[in-house]
Amino acid sequence: MTAPVRVRSAMQDLGPTFVKLGQVLATRVDLLPPEWIAELSELQNAVPALPYADIREQLEADLGASPTEVFAFLD
Numbered sequence: 001m002t003a004p005v006r007v008r009s010a011m012q013d014l015g016p017t018f019v020k021l022g023q024v025l026a027t028r029v030d031l032l033p034p035e036w037i038a039e040l041s042e043l044q045n046a047v048p049a050l051p052y053a054d055i056r057e058q059l060e061a062d063l064g065a066s067p068t069e070v071f072a073f074l075d
Contacts, residue, residue: 004039011040012047019043 001009011018025032026040059067067074 004036
């Protein structure tokens with residue numbers, strides 16, 4: 001496994017903040033070589049969504065209520 005693949009994989013495993021960092025780095029052709037740009041660009045479109053159960057749990061913790069009690073629609 002190449003270094004760019006390992007870094008991209010680690011960013012995915014570490015969560016949304018690191019995915020966003022990888023997405024930003026993927027746009028910086030002035031900083032990284034092409035093989036890094038190509039691999040980090042995978043974070044633009046190929047990242048699986050978080051399970052809704054995780055999102056609901058966080059919303060309930062933040063809002064103090066079920067998302068269906070607070071929002072008419074959640075996409």
